[in-house]
Amino acid sequence: MPDIDIATPLAPASAKTMLHGLRGFFLPHRIAMALIALAALAAMIAYMDWSWLPAYLPRLWSGLGMTMIMLVASVGIGFLFALPLGLAQVAGPWPLRWMSLGFCTVVRGTPLLLQMWLFYFGLGSLFAQFPEIRESWAWPYLRQAWPYGLIALTVSFAAYEGEVMRGAFAGVPAGELEAARAFGMSRGKTFRRVWFPRALHRALPTLAGEIILQLKSTPLVATITVTDLYAVITRVRQSTFLTYEPLLFLVAVYLCLSGALTIFLRWMENRIPSGG
Amino acid sequence: AETYKVGISAEPYPPFYQPDSQGNWSGWEIDFIKELCDRIDAECVVTPVAWEGIIPALNTGKIDMIIGSMGITPERAKQIAFSDKYYDTPTGVVALKTSDVQPTPEGVKGAYLGTQSGSIQENYVSQYFADSAADVRIYQTLDEELQDLSAGRIDAVVGDALAMQPFVDSDAGQACCEYRGAVENDPDVLGRGVGVGMRQDSTELLAKVNAAIADIRADGTYQKLSTPYFGDVDIFGE
Amino acid sequence: MTEGIDFSLLALDAPGWGGALLTGFLRSVELAVGGYALGIVIGIIGAIAKLYGGRVTRDLAEIYTIIIRAVPELVLMLLFYYVGTDLANRAMQAMGYAGFDVNGLTAGILVIGLVQGGYATEVLRGAIRAVPRGQIEAAHAFGMSPAKVLTRVTLPAMTPHAIPGMANLWMIATKDTALLAVIGFSELTLVTRQAASATREYFLFFISAGVLYLILTLVSNYGLRRFEKHARRGMDAAR
Amino acid sequence: MAEFGDCADGDQMDDQAAIHVEDLHKRFGSMEVLKGVSLTARPGDVVAVIGGSGSGKSTMLRCINLLETPTSGRISIQGEAYDLRTTRSGDLEIADRQQVQRIRAHLGMVFQSFNLWPHRTVLGNVTEVPVHVLGVSREEADARAKAVLERVGLGDKLDAWPAQLSGGQQQRAAIARVLAVEPLAMLFDEPTSALDPELVGEVLSVIRALAEEKRTMILVTHEMAFARDVATHVVYLKDGRIEEQGPPEQIFGAPSSPHLQQFISSVT
């Protein structure tokens, strides 16, 4: 087939209309939805107990900072690992292929909580047994909890995203790669100029989801004593014994983060109208 | 007789309550629940609920009482009603032998402290120790804290003195650490002992429970319940 | 930390925790299968709504995915299990019906399904967009009804693109069952934690749970790879 | 032989027309691709559409089965006009999906880029519509598909996957897919572009046979010889307008428009 076109015939430029031009935002049903949302928000503010908020605000901020650092760093580094992991499974020589397959399978196959626990309580307390390490410059970092949390999160994201990239790489039509090869592009160049951008574009809709999942995995670092946003919220809940308000606050923050992420990635996706 | 669902935390808290592999729960508080329910002439079903959801579970009627080592604090008392206390233990500090941590705000200066998430000790630490300590690590369970303590990644643990005792007595505990004494009490933070939680509209039940606790304490049953678990130590406090 | 591991703790019979772990494991699988199946159904509907729906449908689907994905599962679980059933009960009692109690399994499947549906919507939307337009046009040109186009062309053609993402979701579903601990439903994670703290053998039980999860993964991976091979047959694979 | 005219011919003619297009306009963004095309084909007619690359031939065919919704205009198939409604933004949109579906089932189309379904074998591609749209039994559909594939010379490729076919084989499979449906009217978008002369002759005879069964065909082609041989009527499209139309003898023998003259003279 000569070309791939992902725009579907019945829904021309669906998401584009959502983002392009303010006109799209003022359709009647959107105004209605916005009003309902505002009303709900107002009701929450009016009828619920938010007196704890000012006292905890500084801690919430630093918790949010920790969450963002964990998220951005693990997604960024994890993605760099995901590319070779996905590619090796599609096009690598067999030892690499099996190694990356094994890695992805084991990591995806076991709970992140368990991995985190193994890194922190297993690996971490192993380090503590060696006086050489305890005396070294690294000990102030190694006795902290966040490096283990970051490693666990990164490994997990690399494995999950590696699987997605595997599918995306495999899905790029052979003809387009052949064209690149026929023009004498090296393997690296074929990858950079054709294979990777096409695969990335395919993976984008899923990528947003994976990053949001990762956002929701970050609270697990609380179990190894890293104080992220969720840990602060837990703390609020446990000292105020309010059931819903702190959670709703958490939801609001997560909503903003993932909303921004979704819009950003959707924009990337639509930048190339005909990609696929 | 009426039937009540009694909520405990699904995460074990030995020696107060813990399950065996068949899902049967045992422990001091389980025995206490049996005794209490006999006295108020009710059938009680022990229902494990995750600690996270235990107050909503009570308030939405999925359980009727909480008898799960829940400390009576002013904050909690805003949400649910508490009976009189049925036990009370001091909060203490266990520290590495190599450190010079003492159970006072000045004594924890520069130290890495561990405390358990959601406990009254956590509140205490954040109120009195957080400013002078180098870092406060919040753990999910006491076991994890003590493990990290013996690994040397934290300098001291602030926790329930009674619950930490088995560790201090163990070989691993004796090798690395020692009990440095109780912290100065602040009932507003550390609470006024542990009580039975109920919905705020269960006034009738509250009265009956309070009477029953007083009875159990008064007629020596309390002592009988405790001896198998704690020996001579009286966990009721003053 | 690990010296002197007592493997008899894993025995299937009474003092050992093996039986309890296995029961918890089965319950986890049950939950995961139920939630995942529900998630696929919701995902297909959501993806179609997003790609082909009218303005309102599209926006509603968009809001659903944004919210359901943004809200931590734990919060959903709490809201659904406590607030949701409470409201429903009150409503039913007000209408003169007897109250009811949602059991943990149903609540769990519903919540996991709703969450999975949010993610599946996006995975399937991406996969459908990866199907060359011409193939779908050809189906329309032959007068297939939208449902037929979907079942005969769009879904089979997008399946290979969807499998990796959906496989990830399955992995997540199996582990999301852990959040049922919030309502005291004893699935694998909760049983593991109970066993670990009752016996103080954290290492042993966490590794055992890991192995159980891994076995589940290996088995389902095998199935998924075979399915993917089947779905991809005939299509030119990029090398 | 049929008479051809444009939209002004009145209702009586429309009733008999298999395909009737009236003042069709289509724009993509700011570019107007079709600028008022009118066309009528009666049962048994073979209308050849010729014209330069990008003149709007494919777009016109795609409008006829509503794969592309026209910007304005009227299209009716077997006397039944598509039910289109105007959106607020002034474009047309499909008002009655069921109707469109029903009409499309009688309108076969061979795409310029074939668009075979890569997840079905050749046989599967050909039996798909008979079995799943028309409700023919599997055995009957198989038998019919085999006969049709035999006829286009793909009898030995029944179980091959589209990706394993040569260009010409893909095109023949696409033709077979339409033939198996036995539609009343057919739209061919350059059905012989990938075929060698022998096979072009083959396709020609197939189309003639279909015309004898009173089926209607509109075909876009670049092969003038083919158009001359097969068509009952030729339409020359230039920049989105019909510049000239008439019987092949006239178009190829005595073209009047200078553009057409040049277009035809360039046949090497």
Place this chain on the structure above:
Amino acid sequence: MAEFGDCADGDQMDDQAAIHVEDLHKRFGSMEVLKGVSLTARPGDVVAVIGGSGSGKSTMLRCINLLETPTSGRISIQGEAYDLRTTRSGDLEIADRQQVQRIRAHLGMVFQSFNLWPHRTVLGNVTEVPVHVLGVSREEADARAKAVLERVGLGDKLDAWPAQLSGGQQQRAAIARVLAVEPLAMLFDEPTSALDPELVGEVLSVIRALAEEKRTMILVTHEMAFARDVATHVVYLKDGRIEEQGPPEQIFGAPSSPHLQQFISSVT
């Protein structure tokens, strides 16, 4: 004009040959598609390959730039033979990727199904190779690409995406992509299949001009008139073998093989 022979011509001729193919075999599974094809083209030659659908024409072209690894045989470009080695299973495989890459950069190819890159605009498709393989500066590549696109009549589609192009426009973009590279030898797989007669004439003159610059071309085509006009040498492929070859006058004027006679007679 060049002389053509098959593999037996000896080394001296090979040195001058731009493309030399010797006893090429290719099988897919159990099906042998090429059964020993030998072919030589010298600088400035235009070799037209004709033959029935499925006779192996595309496969042959794809073997020449090693998109398909032959089962056996020898291929050399500009006197340099591909470095192939035999795997344990008895097939050939590429031994020296760098070499293949280097050779390919001088071998342009227009695919039967175009294979434009959908994530780049028309201009992006054409400048891609000059900028990222040949290291031409962006401005120079842009200027050259615009000139080439102008030449094939796509001067107004620079910023369009491939999916927005008509069939013929896609094909012309694919041709422009090759022209912009200015390769020494070019492989065209039915480069005019989607083009109207006027554009076919255009392409013909482009190819002639390239031949005058002593570039070598092998082109597969179904249009006999085009083959006759453009080729210096015609090869008739039948079921994976070269059944007849020679200068166009001989092939079209006095074909000796009965198959070829029939093949040519069917030109309508």
